[in-house]
Amino acid sequence: MKIKEPKEKRKVKEIRHKKMKIIKQFRKKSGITLISVVVTIIILLILAVISISWTIGDGKIVSQTQYAKEVTEKNHTIELAKIDIYKEQSNNNGKITEEQLKKILAKYFNYDPDSQLPKDLSELILTTKDGKYNDIKASEIFSGTFSKNTNSSAVENIKEAKKLLDDNTEIISDDNVKVTIPAGFTIPEDSPTNAKEGIIITDSINESTGESNGNEFVWIPVNSDLKVVGTDKPMAKESTNEEYKGTNGKTNYEGVFYEFTETESTEMSSDYGQGTILWREPDALPHYDCEENYLGHIRNILKEEEDRYASKETFKATMQEDYNEMINSVKKYGGFFVARYEMGIENDKAISKAGIATNNQNWDDSSQQWFGLYACAKTFTNTKNSVKSSMIWGSQYDAMLNYALTGNDKDKVTAKGNGYMGSSAIETGKTKNDKILNIFDLGGNYGEWTLEAYWDNHRTFRGGSFNNNYSPNIRMDCTSDSADGTLSTRLTLYIQ
Numbered sequence: 408m409k410i411k412e413p414k415e416k417r418k419v420k421e422i423r424h425k426k427m428k429i430i431k432q433f434r435k436k437s438g439i440t441l442i443s444v445v446v447t448i449i450i451l452l453i454l455a456v457i458s459i460s461w462t463i464g465d466g467k468i469v470s471q472t473q474y475a476k477e478v479t480e481k482n483h484t485i486e487l488a489k490i491d492i493y494k495e496q497s498n499n500n501g502k503i504t505e506e507q508l509k510k511i512l513a514k515y516f517n518y519d520p521d522s523q524l525p526k527d528l529s530e531l532i533l534t535t536k537d538g539k540y541n542d543i544k545a546s547e548i549f550s551g552t553f554s555k556n557t558n559s560s561a562v563e564n565i566k567e568a569k570k571l572l573d574d575n576t577e578i579i580s581d582d583n584v585k586v587t588i589p590a591g592f593t594i595p596e597d598s599p600t601n602a603k604e605g606i607i608i609t610d611s612i613n614e615s616t617g618e619s620n621g622n623e624f625v626w627i628p629v630n631s632d633l634k635v636v637g638t639d640k641p642m643a644k645e646s647t648n649e650e651y652k653g654t655n656g657k658t659n660y661e662g663v664f665y666e667f668t669e670t671e672s673t674e675m676s677s678d679y680g681q682g683t684i685l686w687r688e689p690d691a692l693p694h695y696d697c698e699e700n701y702l703g704h705i706r707n708i709l710k711e712e713e714d715r716y717a718s719k720e721t722f723k724a725t726m727q728e729d730y731n732e733m734i735n736s737v738k739k740y741g742g743f744f745v746a747r748y749e750m751g752i753e754n755d756k757a758i759s760k761a762g763i764a765t766n767n768q769n770w771d772d773s774s775q776q777w778f779g780l781y782a783c784a785k786t787f788t789n790t791k792n793s794v795k796s797s798m799i800w801g802s803q804y805d806a807m808l809n810y811a812l813t814g815n816d817k818d819k820v821t822a823k824g825n826g827y828m829g830s831s832a833i834e835t836g837k838t839k840n841d842k843i844l845n846i847f848d849l850g851g852n853y854g855e856w857t858l859e860a861y862w863d864n865h866r867t868f869r870g871g872s873f874n875n876n877y878s879p880n881i882r883m884d885c886t887s888d889s890a891d892g893t894l895s896t897r898l899t900l901y902i903q
Contacts, residue, residue: 492548503551506585516533565588577741584601586602595608602628606625625746637813640674645659645660661730665809667808690726702722708786739902747846747847749848749896749897762834792903795903849879864886867884
């Protein structure tokens with residue numbers, strides 16, 4: 408017989424049971440709620456990731472399109488350069504020279520063809536002309552080996568032709584230096600084929616023998632950044648002094664000068680240049696240049712340019728204009744020419760020929776002064792009018808010596824005793840001992856006026872003379888009205 412629980416006890420159990428049921432239901436509902444929350448969060452995260460992925464994905468599509476465009480553009484430039492290489496190779500039995508590659512790189516990229524290529528072309532990073540792509544390796548364009556310069560016979564070919572050139576002609580010397588021969592000149596038989604030995608040009612040739620019977624000049628190569636080839640030494644720089652620097656977008660230049668010790672050179676200290684009273688060019692002198700008799704003498708010789716010498720102010724402007732023109736020519740054509748012989752006069756024109764008296768008895772005192780020599784030096788002409796002449800600038804003289812330091816004549820640059828000395832000067836070109844870069848009389852015969860200014864009434868002259876045992880690099884100064892018979896000058900030419 409089953410005993411019934413008391414009524415009160417059953418009620419307590421029922422209450423407990425309901426309570427436990429409610430708790431279980433609550434726990435069950437709570438668990439579902441938490442799972443739902445977690446699931447919801449996970450879903451939201453997944454949706455967010457998907458959403459972000461879509462955004463990034465769209466970005467990737469755009470980026471990939473842009474990337475493909477860039478690759479195409481870059482590859483197109485690379486292929487154009489390669490096509491030019493193939494053309495050169497097809498014309499030269501599958502060979503290409505370093506100089507030819509340089510020109511091709513300069514055609515498509517911001518590359519200076521006068522600079523040296525690294526041995527490993529992967530080290531040369533190129534930038535396209537528009538500057539848009541700056542990560543192209545030269546090795547992507549060419550990874551072969553260079554042949555001997557196919558233009559190495561160019562000097563010999565011109566010599567063998569034995570005739571004056573009709574146009575300005577650019578060639579490459581045997582030592583891979585760019586040489587621009589002006590129209591109306593050619594290379595004589597006795598010229599070296601290496602620039603470091605002094606490549607000669609002449610304006611008159613014996614068509615039977617190939618020997619020069621005219622005016623002779625030697626090429627001094629300078630890179631487009633105005634550094635002398637084979638060195639880190641600039642011959643000029645932009646003017647920075649407020650009085651001299653260009654205005655309205657015009658660039659003025661000034662000369663850079665050097666001091667020479669044995670076989671080295673260093674730029675002069677900072678206390679020189681335009682804006683100082685010391686060595687400087689271009690510039691007019693506060694004294695002498697403003698005196699009417701001196702400017703009048705220049706006007707008498709340069710009648711077609713007399714307005715350029717009307718006053719000290721116009722003369723100063725003329726000096727700057729001429730210097731700028733010379734520098735811009737150097738940048739364009741890769742150098743300038745220095746006369747092989749000291750300047751003489753023939754038929755009232757400046758000349759540079761062997762065996763002439765550079766300061767003969769027919770010259771009056773005013774012609775021997777700086778002003779007379781300055782004016783005479785501007786009278787050189789040639790049949791094609793392809794060049795302009797000038798008394799040598801101080802910075803050109805230093806550039807010539809800096810280039811000489813890269814060659815076999817470097818020991819002569821600062822050496823004394825190689826030039827002619829005696830009781831009076833002799834015909835230019837007679838002494839061979841002081842010949843540097845195929846240029847005569849740098850250490851003897853006459854000291855040579857330059858266009859370099861010093862103090863308020865001095866001009867600079869360079870080299871030794873028959874009565875002074877100076878080395879070619881010496882820098883001296885004298886009042887510009889001096890006419891003591893020991894000073895002459897040397898022509899330079901630049902291509903126009």
